[in-house]
Amino acid sequence: MSTTVALIGAAGHGAWHLRAIDALGERVRLVATCDVQPGYDYTDHRRMLEERKPDVVVVCTPPHTHLPIALDVLGAGADLLLEKPPVLSLADHRRLAEASRGRVLQIGFQALGSPTLPLLAERVGEVTSASVAGAWWRPDSYWTRSSWAGRRGRDGALVNPFAHALMQALAITGIRPPWTLSLDRYRTRPAVEVEDTATLRLTAPDGRAVFVAVTLCSAEFVPGDITVVGREGTAEVGYAQDRLDGEVVPGRTGLLENLLDHRDRDVPLLVPLERTEPFTALAEAILAAGEPVLLDPARLARREDGVEIPGAAAIVRRAAAERAHFREIGVLP
């Protein structure tokens, strides 16, 4: 018998989930879509839960709406695939953990379904550090696409577009709090309150470290690959395409499929809420870190559709290689 599934938050990234549901064929039956925008089966998720009683619900609404909707879904007795970031504070994490007892809860960090992860120990031995270099381009329209985009406490290059890179680096190193965190955050647009360019350094008491250097203002694309250093070697992980040292490793497990396998056959869940706790601890600290430095327009190149930091790809690569903040190597103030 197929499992019944509903989707809450269907109009944005939810379209990707609709395709993933479709790809599972007869194993699942989509019984309802819900969005506050018109054009879907429901605009009120509570009504949908009451009338359709789905077995599993995918929630793909803005991050700050996750907790109340997730609580409603779990309270209605459904299992849940909740988009990343699950919640934005440890207090909310604890509430969600409490509410999910006895239910299945998977978090949408899909790169944790990557087949590269189990191969890493063999390749590098015990991991001592992971370093991310990512330089992407996001036009001005990216920051106005939805009401939470660019808003303090809700968004930012580290917690949103580069969330997968961050989560992957945390999972690869196994670092959890307590840790020492230092941040260097910048923004290029006065109207955008959050960072579009940043470095982050995390050090655990035993010396394991995560370093992240990213920007959304780069003409040249650097994918956000992770350099992993272990006691017996190093490896380059491309988390988006499951590349390990340049080669694609086939066989990524989809998170909805894994959730169904867990329900049906007790296969271990790939991304239980608990696995994401370090990410939420980090997100809470980043979101509370105050205003990023507003870069002087004289340092920037204005393009028709956005703002570029000249040489951004090179400075991101250098910061990641040296594991040094932009300010430490003197490339940004």
Ligand SMILES: NC(=O)c1ccc[n+]([C@@H]2O[C@H](COP(=O)([O-])OP(=O)(O)OC[C@H]3O[C@@H](n4cnc5c(N)ncnc54)[C@H](O)[C@@H]3O)[C@@H](O)[C@H]2O)c1
């Ligand atoms: N895993 C990934 O790779 C990935 C990629 C993109 C986005 N996301 C995540 O997906 C989520 C949605 O992102 P988005 O860019 O689509 O955001 P969005 O702002 O476009 O919102 C998604 C949809 O949710 C709807 N919505 C808002 N409140 C609702 C409610 N109470 N009930 C029903 N629908 C509601 C909105 O109308 C919108 O259509 C976020 O958590 C984001 O971080 C994940």
